[in-house]
Amino acid sequence: MAKIIAARLETQPAADRALAALRSAGFDEVTSFYLNPPGQHSEYPIGGDAHHDEGTKKSGKTAAAGATVGGVAGLAIGTAVGAAAEPGFTAVAAVAGAGVGAYVGSLAGGLSGATAGDPRESTLEEPVEREAGVMVAVRADADGAADRIIGVLRANGAQDIERAHGEWRDGQWVDFDPRRTPQLIDG
Numbered sequence: 001m002a003k004i005i006a007a008r009l010e011t012q013p014a015a016d017r018a019l020a021a022l023r024s025a026g027f028d029e030v031t032s033f034y035l036n037p038p039g040q041h042s043e044y045p046i047g048g049d050a051h052h053d054e055g056t057k058k059s060g061k062t063a064a065a066g067a068t069v070g071g072v073a074g075l076a077i078g079t080a081v082g083a084a085a086e087p088g089f090t091a092v093a094a095v096a097g098a099g100v101g102a103y104v105g106s107l108a109g110g111l112s113g114a115t116a117g118d119p120r121e122s123t124l125e126e127p128v129e130r131e132a133g134v135m136v137a138v139r140a141d142a143d144g145a146a147d148r149i150i151g152v153l154r155a156n157g158a159q160d161i162e163r164a165h166g167e168w169r170d171g172q173w174v175d176f177d178p179r180r181t182p183q184l185i186d187g
Contacts, residue, residue: 002168005149005185006137006176007158008035008130015134018156022138025152029139031172037132062109070105074098130178131160137173150185161185 009015015032022030078097083090136158140146146163153161162182167175 066109067106071102074101
C-alpha cells in the first residue's frame with residue numbers, strides 16, 4: 001500500500017496549478033480526477049450511491065410473501081362476492097379481488113419487513129458526503145514527503161487535505177473510494 005496525500009480543489013484550473021507546483025517541488029507521482037457530487041458516485045448498476053437502512057433488508061421478501069397471500073385471499077373473496085352478486089360478474093370480481101389483495105398484501109408485507117432494529121447493532125458507517133471538486137493525489141512514500149506535499153497543497157488553496165493508504169498503479173490512485181471516511185489533516 002502506498003502512502004497518499006490528497007486534497008480537493010474547487011476548479012480544474014486550480015487543480016492544474018497545484019499539480020504544476022507539486023511537480024516543481026519534485027513530486028512526479030501526482031494525479032487528479034473529478035469527484036462527483038454526493039449521491040452520484042455510481043456505486044450501483046443504475047447509478048447512485050444511496051445508503052440503505054439495515055431495517056429494510058427483509059422488506060422485499062416479506063412484500064412478495066404478502067402479495068402472494070393477499071392475492072390468493074383477494075381471489076377467494078372476489079370469487080365469492082362475484083358469485084353472490086351475478087354469475088357473469090364472477091371472473092371480473094375474482095381478478096379485481098386478486099389485484100387489490102396482492103397490492104394490500106405487498107404493502108403490509110413490505111412494511112412488516114422494515115423493522116427499526118437496534119442502532120447499536122448496525123455495523124455500517126453512515127455514508128460520507130464529500131463535496132464535489134477536483135481531487136489531487138500525490139504518492140508520499142519518501143521520508144518527509146507528506147509535510148512538503150501538504151505545504152504545497154495549502155499554498156495552492158486545497159481543501160479537505162487528507163492522508164490515505166491505497167493502491168498506486170501506473171501513476172494513478174486506483175482504489176479511491178469516495179464513500180470512505182477521509183483521514184483529514186487539521187489545517
